[in-house]
Amino acid sequence: MDTGDPSTQQDGQKGWQTLAVFSLPSLAGNERQAMVLVEQAVDPLCLPVEKLDRLKTAVAEATMNAIEHGNRHQADLPVTICVLTEGNRMSVEITDYGTCGPIPAPETPDVEAKLDGRQTSRGWGFFLIEKMVDALEIHGDEAHHTIKLYLYLEGRADQDLADCSGSHE
């Protein structure tokens, strides 16, 4: 898709176009800023409200994880967020400086276990991310962790995009 937006550029991955790249300091609460910036970046894609809400929640949770667990609240370590689109899908890549080696599989939260004390009442973040997006990938090396969130853009015809430009404000 060519949105005609001069900020849109061809990404290194074949067929993917970068809609936005930005970095935020690892400060608690900056996930709100991430949500706002990603929402602005995907505006040309005219996502339905339900899908946009899911994306925003996933981005916020993944950014919080990056701030808390990856960068351990070190404000000088940025969280980098890249928003891309390709064909009928889009992706948000969130990268931190986590260097903890392989990422362990998170415990699946169980509300009954939480209520009777077998699990902590927290620990819903990764579960929510998984449920909000259509697919995700986690990559890690000795210097970074990246989570890639994918959403499919159903019914994203050119006409829909044209229509949404006047009704998405």
Next chain:
Amino acid sequence: MAHENVVMAVRKVDDKTAAVDIRGELTAFAEDELMSAYHQAVGDGAQAVVLNFSELDYMTSSGIGLLVTLFIRANREGTQLYAVGLNPHYQRIFALTRLNETIRVFETEEEAVRVRE
């Protein structure tokens, strides 16, 4: 450092029911506000507390954790918790997390009060 960005107002609905209007963000930083509002509600004699989310801007996974903690406390004290005013997105999250099996969800405060009676 971020701080709480939420206001919780406690209202008496009837002799046995109080409502907590949650305005703003339900995040980890809202813990003191939420617990304080709950204690004020039950301190005034309420046996059921309606959490009104109609002015909720944003809820994180930490906010969900707070609701689990609140339910544990309420359950221990024999207080019923209801949720009203959730938008479709947060209704979906309540269902995904099965929080709706512990905190009953209604469209309106009137419905929650009717069921309580």
